[in-house]
Amino acid sequence: MKGATRREVGGVQVDVVPTGNARVKRIVYPVGFRWSKNLKDIVGTPLCTHAHVGFLASGRFNIQYADGTVEEFVAPQAVAIAPGHDGWVVGNEPAILIEFDFEGETVERLGLPSRH
Secondary structure, eight states: OTTOEEEEETTEEEEEEEETTEEEEEEEEOTTOBHHHHTHHHHTSSSBOOOEEEEEEESEEEEEETTSOEEEEESSEEEEEOSSEEEEEESSSOEEEEEEEOGGGHHHHHTOOSOO
């Protein structure tokens, strides 16, 4: 993306562009990605503690909350995921998420629950 800062963590490609008080991200989750396998040890928490709000542009992605609830996302689809989840790519196509966030204030500013 033009003007983006690119980084890679745990096999996930993240492009970030600041936009006003928010950020727009393009996150490419590769085939075979699972948060608990690829990022848990890097991040140091048992589940992902971030909220994710945006648009799944391609691919399929499932998430599972600590209570066992599973949500399935199939592109094209809007996405709103509360903190406290595992997530994985389904199928043989990378999942590409266009995400909007306010860094540490995403949950509060977008009115999401702090946990599922």
